[in-house]
Amino acid sequence: MQTFNYVKATNIDKALTGLGSGKFIAGGTTLVDLMKLDVERPSTLVDINVLALDKIEKLPDGGLRIGALVRNSDLAWNADVQKSYAVLSQALLSGASPQLRNMATTGGNLMQRTRCAYFREPSAGTPGGYGCNKRTPGTGCAAMDGFNRTHAILGTSDHCIATHPSDMCVAMAALEAVIHVEGPKGKRTIAFADFHKLPGDTPQVENALEPGELITYVDLPKPVEGARSVYLKLRDRASYEFALASAAVVSKVEGGHIRYVRVALGGVGTKPWRSHEAEAALNGKPVHAATFRAAAEAALAAAKPRSDNAFKVELAKRCLTRTLKLATA
Amino acid sequence: MAMDTLPHAAGIIGAVVPRIDGPLKTTGTARYAVDHNFPGLAHAVAVQSTVGSGSIRTLDTAAAEKMPGVLLVLHHGNMKGAYRLFPHQDDATISEARPPFEDEKIYYWGQFVALVVAETLEQANAAASAVRVEYDVQTPDVRTDLSAGFTGTRQSSWKRGDPDQALTTAPVVVDETYSTPVETHNPMEMHGTVAVWEGDHLTLYESSQGVVNHRIVMAEVLGVPRENVRVISRFIGSGFGGKLFPWPQSTLAAVAARNLKRPVKLSVDRRMMFSNVGHRPHTQQRIRLGATPDGKLTAIRHDFFTETSMLDDFVEHCGEQTPFLYSCPNLEVTTGMVRRNVGAPAPMRGPGAVPGLFALESAMDELAIKLKMDPLELRLKNDAERDEGTNRPFSSRHLKECYLTGAEKIGWKQRTPEPGSMRRDGKYIGWGLAGASWAAARIPCTATVELCPNGRICVRCATQDIGTGTYTIFAQVMHAKTGVPLDRIDVFLGDTSLPDGPTSGGSMVTSAVLPAATSAANEAVTRLLNIATLTAGSPFAGAKADTLTVSHARIHAKDQPASSGIAFEEVIRMANLSDITAAGKTIPSWEDPKARDYSMHSFGAHFAEVEWEPEIARIRVSRIFSIFDCGRIINKGAGANQILGAAVMGVGMALFEDTVHDPRTGQPINGSFADYLVTTCADLPALDVTFLDYPDLLVNEYGARGIGEIGMAGVAPAITSAVYHATGIRVRDLPIRIEDLLQSKILEA
CATH class of the missing domain: 3.30.390.50 (CO dehydrogenase flavoprotein, C-terminal domain)
Structure with missing residues (x-):
């Protein structure tokens, strides 16, 4: 792990302005793990845990708004989610462990990175290390001809076959969720299908977030009656x-x-x-x-x-x- | 015999006795190796090779040495003269014979190539990642086919009759090859060392299964007298064999501490557990069985390869149980040791027996199917009444009763042999069974017992409790002899300053410590009673000592109740003694004329049930019945715990565990707890343990044999047999994978 600066943001504006070239940290269940492996080396961590994004609210149109900081456990056991979006509750509870679910957040889970063992190897993408186009574009993909039992079979490219590991996201894809973000250029929404990117020839680009953007909410559309x-x-x-x-x-x-x-x-x-x-x-x-x-x-x-x-x-x-x-x- | 001299034996020997060290562990009070901190403690972090074979071309520590807090960087260029080579000798064992940083050569991925020591762990970590190493790389040999490139000679053992001829003429033959993968020891507590020098005396806080052995090795390697080295392992977060013998981290910590003249702490992290500190080696075993049409074995050939590292001659003795498990006139076992670019293997729970019985018992199941015979009946028909390998009688063997008891418990009579023929709650179920065995012996041990004037008893022995209940066994013996309650008995283990005790391995500790503890307790009480008769003011002054006894912690006349006497400590105080101490020792079974002509082994059987859902290719183990003949069980709580834990590990062996080496680098590529799968609580079947509890009085006066290793033997073949019964798929290469099961023709009706 490398030395980093730590800043605690007290509101969204301060989080956005304080980020610089750093990273937001919420539950930290992926980020800290990858920092220990030297895969992530942020200069600054902006802690967003105290932002008021931890509520689950019903929307006037019958949908549900989930704050980016809602913990996986709280989301999974929420009565509305269990009743109207059972697939999401089941997906969350099938993932990780209770301890991890108590820390992991909704926004963080959208940002979860692959479990590809080559990607996670500290020296991957460096001279003498495994090739990893996600870590360092142009260095190749060691998984292609390595141990790839857990790797993807859909949406792969010649540059990357890393599996997206999230359970929550699979449920949200089926629910056609909408992701709200806020950044230096203001607020916008991203359809779930457009949020995660196929690797193509840029596997280092994993999602549609612009630099400095923060996930604030995920909206679930009104449940389909009788579904x-x-x-x-x-x-x-x-x-x-x-x-x-x-x-x-x-x-x-x-x-x-x-x-x-x-x-x-x-x-x-x-x-x-x-x-x-x-x-x-x-x-x-x-x-x-x-x-x-x-x-x-x-x-x-x-x-x-x-x-x-x-x-x-x-x-x-x-x-x-x-x-x-x-x-x- | 022993039981007769122990007035309180009935209530405590063989009872369920909670561990006396339990509260220390559950409250976090027990201090493990790296929990020890000292003023001036420096932190070390090892740098690992990122290639699996080759040599170091350049090793650049300049950047690391300039980083904040860095005190020392050790590597092959600055270690000359730090070590002596450990000689092969009779009284101690080392895990990896090559001293760390011996030269520039790389033999396996992850090999330690440098050690960074800094003021804080964070500084050492950061600097370790700044050490730049360039290698001349060779392609490592981590091929999983162990017959590939084998040029050595096969060692033959246990040959009797003419197995080749018998196989040629046998009416029914099974000839199959079975393999078990590299399994990695993953005790909860990882290896770690805190090295503290005071002048030329070294204290090592270790997580060791054998402090006495550890001391001998470290004294040799560091070139200091044995008596200058003290090794302390008061509590151990288990070892499973991986902590039997010292690993390089201990030597490195000691040398770094000597160079810096400061205490040094060095931990092996979970990733390193997969490369640097042992594993159960990969095995590949061809079994040939010949039988008559009515199921009598006529020949057994067990020809196996086991993998070892480039420099260490480690053999996984897969054929150890083969010569005596069944009655068979023609038999041979051959061994081939195969070198690969991996770290040194190490014994892992049930070494040899666990992979060996996977192969042998799987083949027996296949033979039963070929014979159209019940696999239980085949076992019973070929049961050995005498050890045909050594041609000695068994000291005590009740394997048939294990089988019959297990069959009764699971309801074996209801089993229909056809694969996919049994269903319950919408799932297919399969039943399988397999036998288990493990050697017993009484190994040397010494112990002292101290009767204290404050009414407490202290017991001391330099064995250790690796989580098995050894602390409690000593306390049970003291209570059995004196009636002093457990909370007034202090047991001191895991420290070489105590009387020499055995390494915690091979299921030998309980049978070794019982005689030493008992003889020390007997002698201490004898002295106490003598003193009671000689001390002025004692109510027993002038009495004959042999008319007295101790029970309920009191000295009294044998023909009077305990209440008539006095508390034992009063005599010690009256006599103005600091304590009454006596030593005891255990004579090894090989020096015992009564025991040495017998074949001493424990036996057992597992009956496994699996549930199969073909729609989603899901297999789950639903029940395991384990029936064991391990002599008298001294603590039925800790004893059952051993078999349960072993069954859980066996489930992991059958279904999950497999250390995968990347063929290009030789790296254990799934070296993390997320990627290397072990059994979780959610995977646990209902577990049911039965002990037959027949004392084996040739092993020791209590009739207790060991139980740590045997429980894991036979689990995997019972499960693969059950899987065959449920799915029609025979898995000969562990672990069982979804990939295998997707081929099943047992589909939804």
Whole structure:
């Protein structure tokens, strides 16, 4: 870990002006971890924990506004979230451990960085270290021909195959959340689908935030009447492991047919993976095992596995098939 | 015999006795190695190689040395003469024979190449990352196929009859190869050393499973007399074998402290646990079994490779149980040691037996299937009544009863053999079983018992309690002998200034300390009673000592109740003695004419149940019944805890643990607690432990054998057998992976 300056911001304006080339810190569950590994070397940490962004409020249009500092535990156990956005509560509770969830925040989870072991290696992207285009563009990708069992099969590029690790984000992708940010140039909103970036040839760019912008809220749209939602996470062990494959489904069934559906996958994509292909295969179709399997085939049609992660293609299909069954039962 | 001389034995030997050190641990009062701080303490951080093979071309410490707080940077260029080589000798063992920073050569990824010492840990950390090392890099050999490039000679052992001929003519043959991956010791407390010199005397605060051994090694390596070295490990956050013998961090801390003339603390962090301080080596084992159509074994061949480091000759003795577990006329075990660019392996819970029995017991399950025979029946049919390896009788063997008890508990009669044929609550279930064994012996030990004038008893022994309950065992013996309550018994362990005691390894401590503690207690009480008869003013003055006894902490006439006598400490005070102290020792079983002609082993069986959900390729272990024949269990609480913990580790071995080395660098690439999976609480099956509790009086007068190692043996093959039963997938290469299970043809009906 490198020496850094620490500043505590008492309001949003002070946070924005005090940032400079530093980083905001909230729960610190990713950032401090990466600082210990010398992956993150911020000159300054601006502590935003006391900002008044820790409320969950109902919006006049029936939606829900989640402050960026709402802890994962508080969000997961919130009565409105459990009732109307069950997929989000389930996703949060499937992630990390109770201790981590008590610290991790909503905004921080949007910024969670990949668990790629090569990315996390202190010397990656430096001469003599593993190639990592995320750490130092142009140095290559050691995961490509390394141990890549947990890596992504969707949204990959020749430059990066790092998996997006968040569970919360998969649920938010299916819920079509909207992210509010505030920065030197003022306030704006970002649609969830536009927030995380595909790696392409710039894997170092992970999201749509401009320099100096702070996430302030996440809005969930009004719940779809009559819809049900489910999150299912598959992994080697029962707890405290990132997803090998996960699925978030929000769906509404009328007369035995699917009338509304949103599908997102986790553990398999370089970003929280909204699957329009699966949705197209489901819309208007009868609730039936064959429909689900067809949607799963569609969702994974573009999958590009590497040497160690080919099993994720079938695992993700089974995961989505089961999630659809649960959400439409 | 022992039990007869212990008036309070009935209430405490074999009872569930809470650990006397428990409150110290649960309140954070117990101080572990790196909890020790001293004025002037400096902090050291090791720099690790980022290549797996090659040599250091340049090592630039200029920037690091200029950083704030930096006191010293050690490396191969400035360490000449710091160490002596540790000789191979009989009375001590070192983990990694090459002294740290011996030369510029790199043998494995993560090898320590420099040590930065600074005023604070943060300064040392920052400076360690500023040490610039350039290497001449060679491609490390971390190939997982252990037969690849093997040019050594295979060592043959235990050969009897003609196994090759018997396999040629056997009506039914199983010939399969099984592998177990590199498993990394991950005790909660990592390795760490605080080195403190006072003149030419060194004290090391260590997390060691063997303080006596540690002292001998460090004295040799540092070139100082043994009596100048003191090693203290009062509390240990477990070791699982990884802390049996010293590692380089201890030597480095001692040398840095000597150079600086200041105390130095050096911790091994969790990442380093995966590269620098041992692992269970990768094994690859070919098993060939020959049998008659009715299931009688005619031949066993067990030919295995085990991986070791480039410089250390470590062998994982996978064939140790093979010669005596079953009755079989033709048998051979052969061993091939294979070098790879990895750190030195180390014994890990049940070394040899755990991977070895995974292979042998898996093959037995496969043989049963081939024979269309119940795997339980196959075990019973081939049970050995005599150790056919050494041709000696067993001191005590009740393996058949373990199997029969387990079968009763799980309801084995209801098992239908076809894979995927059993269901419950919408899930497929599978049942499997496997046997376990581990050697028993009585190893040397000394101890002293001190009866104090304040009514307390102090016991001293330089063994240590690695979390197994050794502190409590000593206290139990003292209470059994005298009736002094546990809260008036002080047990001192884990310090080389105490009488020599055994290393905590091999499940030998309990059987070693019981005789020493008992003989010391007996002798102390004998002296006390003599003094009671000789001391003026004592109510027993002039009495014959052999008419007296001690119970309920009181001296009294044998034919009178304890209430008639006086508190034992009153006699010590009357006699104006500071204390009454006696020493005891344990004669090793190999010097005991009654014991040495017997084969002494513990036995056990695990019955595992798994649940299989094919829709999501999910396997979970739902129940494990563990039935063990380990002699008399001295503390049924701590004893059950040993088997439970071992079963949990066995679940991890079966389903999760696998240290993966990057083929290009040789780095353990999943070296963190997020990426290297161990069993979590959520993965725990319902665990049920039964002890048969037959005393083995040839091992010691209590009939107690050890229990630390054996519990892990047999868990993995019981689980893979259950997985086969549920899914139809035979996993021969651990761990069981979702990748394997996705191939299952047992799908949703």
